[in-house]
Every structure is written in C-alpha cells, then in structure tokens.
Amino acid sequence: MGANVIQQRRIGLYALLTADVFSAFGSRFSVVAIPWLVLISTGSPAKMGLVAAAEMIPYLMTSVLAAPIADRFGMRRTSIACDLSSAATMALVAAMPSFGFWQLCLLIAVSGGMRGVGDRVKHVLLRPVTAESGIPMIRVTSAYEAMNRTAGLIGAPLAGILVATLGARHTIWLDAGTFAIAALLVWALVRPKPEEVEVAPVKEPYFQALRGGFAFLRTDKLLLGMISTLFLINFFQQAASTVLLPLWVQDVFGSPTRLGIILGVFAAGSLAGNVVFTIFATKLPQMLSFFIGAAIGGAPRILVLGLSDSLIVVLLVTFFAGFGMASVNPIVGAVLYERIPVELQTRVFGVVAAVAVSGIPIGSALAGVAAAGIGLRPTILIGSLVLLTLTLIPLLRYRRSSEPSVKEPLPTTGDPA
Numbered sequence: 001m002g003a004n005v006i007q008q009r010r011i012g013l014y015a016l017l018t019a020d021v022f023s024a025f026g027s028r029f030s031v032v033a034i035p036w037l038v039l040i041s042t043g044s045p046a047k048m049g050l051v052a053a054a055e056m057i058p059y060l061m062t063s064v065l066a067a068p069i070a071d072r073f074g075m076r077r078t079s080i081a082c083d084l085s086s087a088a089t090m091a092l093v094a095a096m097p098s099f100g101f102w103q104l105c106l107l108i109a110v111s112g113g114m115r116g117v118g119d120r121v122k123h124v125l126l127r128p129v130t131a132e133s134g135i136p137m138i139r140v141t142s143a144y145e146a147m148n149r150t151a152g153l154i155g156a157p158l159a160g161i162l163v164a165t166l167g168a169r170h171t172i173w174l175d176a177g178t179f180a181i182a183a184l185l186v187w188a189l190v191r192p193k194p195e196e197v198e199v200a201p202v203k204e205p206y207f208q209a210l211r212g213g214f215a216f217l218r219t220d221k222l223l224l225g226m227i228s229t230l231f232l233i234n235f236f237q238q239a240a241s242t243v244l245l246p247l248w249v250q251d252v253f254g255s256p257t258r259l260g261i262i263l264g265v266f267a268a269g270s271l272a273g274n275v276v277f278t279i280f281a282t283k284l285p286q287m288l289s290f291f292i293g294a295a296i297g298g299a300p301r302i303l304v305l306g307l308s309d310s311l312i313v314v315l316l317v318t319f320f321a322g323f324g325m326a327s328v329n330p331i332v333g334a335v336l337y338e339r340i341p342v343e344l345q346t347r348v349f350g351v352v353a354a355v356a357v358s359g360i361p362i363g364s365a366l367a368g369v370a371a372a373g374i375g376l377r378p379t380i381l382i383g384s385l386v387l388l389t390l391t392l393i394p395l396l397r398y399r400r401s402s403e404p405s406v407k408e409p410l411p412t413t414g415d416p417a
Helices: 003-042 045-065 067-073 075-095 101-133 137-166 168-189 206-219 221-252 257-283 286-297 300-307 311-325 328-339 342-357 359-374 376-396 400-405
Strands: none
Touching: 003 045, 003 075, 003 101, 003 137, 003 168, 045 101, 045 342, 067 075, 067 101, 067 342, 075 101, 075 168, 101 137, 101 328, 101 342, 137 168, 137 257, 137 328, 206 221, 206 342, 221 257, 221 286, 221 300, 221 328, 221 342, 221 359, 221 376, 257 311, 257 328, 286 300, 286 311, 286 328, 286 376, 300 311, 300 376, 328 342, 359 376
8 A cells, every 4th residue: 555545544533633632732721721810800719610610510421411412413523513612612701801700600611511522522533533544543542642641731831821921811712723723623634434433323312322321331341440440540649639749749848849840740751651652552462551550650659759758759750650651541542442332432432531530529629638637648658558459459360361352452454653
C-alpha cells in the first residue's frame, strides 16, 4: 500500500485526535476563566464552587443518561452538535456581561452536559477511524492519553496567562472558539464508514437501552475489576492532590510554590511514560502492564509524603509514579474497545466514565474529614497503605494464561505509526 493511501486513511484519526485536543484546551480555559469571572463579578468563593459544580454534575449525568439518545442520533452528528452547543453557550457567557449568577450557572450546566456527551461519542468514534488507519489501537489510546495530558499541563497555565493579559471574558471567547474548531474538524475530516459506526439503528426504548449499558458491564468481570481499580486510584489520588499534598506542603515548607513543582513533576512523568509506552505498547503484555502501572502510579506518590520531608525524594517518587501511571488509561481504553460491542459502546463508555470519575469528589471530601479527625500523617499512611494493598492484590494474582484474551485489542492493517 502506497504512503499516500495510508496517509489518506489516517486523516480522520489525526483530525479526531486534534479535535479532542482543542476541546480539552477549551475545557481547561473554562476551568480557569469562569471561576475567575465569578470571583471578580461577585467576590464570593462559595459561588465559585457552585459554578464548578454546575458544570461537573451535568457532565457526569449526561455521560450516562444521554448515551441512548446519542446512539439514535449518530456518533458523528452528536459530536458536532455537542461541540457547537458548547461553543454557543461559551459565546453567550462572554458576550452577555449582564447575565446574573443563576443564568450563568444554567449556561455552564448546558455546556457541561454537552461536553459529557461529546467526550463519550468522540471516544466511540476513535475505534472506526483507528481501524481505517491501520494503527494498533493500544498505540492510539496511548497517544490520545499523552495529548490530553499535554493539554492539561499546558492549558491551565496558558489560561492563567490569558486571563491576566486579555481578561476573563476574552479568554472565554477563545474557549468558545476551541469548541467551534473541534466541531469543524469532525464535520470536515472525520468520516468513518457508516457501517463501522452504527452497525444497526437503535430501536429499543430509552430506559431499556440505558439498562443495557449497566447490564453488559455487570457481566464482564475483567472490565469491572479494571474500572474498580480506576475508581480507587481516582479516589485516593484526588484526595492527595487537593487535600493531603497541599496540607503536607504547608506543613513542611509553608510555601505554595513547592505544590506547583510537585504537581508539574507528576505531569512530566506521565508525559514521559506516555511517550515510552506508545513506542513499546504492542510489545508489552497489556494486563500485566496495567497492574504494574496501577501499583506504581497509585500509592507510592502518597506514601512518600508520610515517610519523608525531603523535596528531592518526593519529586523522584512522584516522577516515577507519573511514569507508571501512563500505562493505565491507554490499556483501559484499548480493552474497552476490544470487549464492548460497537452498538453498546456509547452507553457502556458513559457508565465506565461516570463510575471511574465518581471517586474524585468523594476522595476530596473524606480526606479533609480524616485529616481533621486523626491528623495529616496518619491519614497519609493509612490511605496509601490501603491503596497499595488493593492495587498489589490483583498484581500478585495475575496469571499469564489470562493475557491472550485481551493482548491485541483490534486487528490492524498496514504498518504501525
């Protein structure tokens, strides 16, 4: 097959990944610009929290509840419609300074809900465009993870600079523009074969379709185990990042600058790990890599806070934890594509995302209560040892005989990228 033909077949994949990066940048812009807009408009930290909740709660709900509707409407059309809706709501926020607080919350809720659906359908579209490209799915999911981590690493600081130089409203205009560009890319360049996106029209009633996603996930013990691991990691790592680590930095150094350094080193380790994993992904046993990555990336970065006050030691452990964690999400993505039938992917992906992410708010709340009740160091040690135990158990029980069922998620054609 000629090089030009191969490149033509990969345009859709490159466009979809680029669209997702633009959408990710837009999300980071809004995370910084909108709370800042609320703060300068109202002077209320409580309202900043409310507007953040107004975006996240609909995001989680629509990830699950809107999946059957997306199946009926079509993946590509849903992606375009959701990004255009997000662009329109952000443009309204930027253009209408007279909006009251509750009207702003309503617009943000609409945008968050649209993003929840849009993110899920983009994940579903990734499978057919990857199949056309001839690139192994595990490499694509690893590259996808790296690009999103890069957007997270760059997007938030860039948003801070933009807010400081251009102002919050102009930054929100840029936010709207990123969603519009994402919609344009999908409309113009992402055109997978129809039979690969929608095998058959979905005619079942809404609630029956919704139950189908939960029912399928309950029957797959491997996926349940992986999603449970993600829930635990999100639970403990969010507790560490938002509560335990800031308290530790304040206790040891009394300066927030170290907090930014530690978080940046974890992100740098994750990016380095994604690059390495993308190169060697097809040569590594997937489930063993997942278990090792979860064990390395989860507990050690929390445990070291309870064992050492040395910044150098903490940075080294944090970097390697990020490096190890880089294999976790790409493998989950590849296994999801391999094990879930095409016609169920939208709903099951939504359930998976909601379950995995639900550990985030719970972890922060419980960590704050525990640190206030029993103290910071005991909370760090107990939490990290619990997580270490829970991630080591499946690693110790691992048997290579189970590997062939998930070793190569998708058959591929052509040469890998």
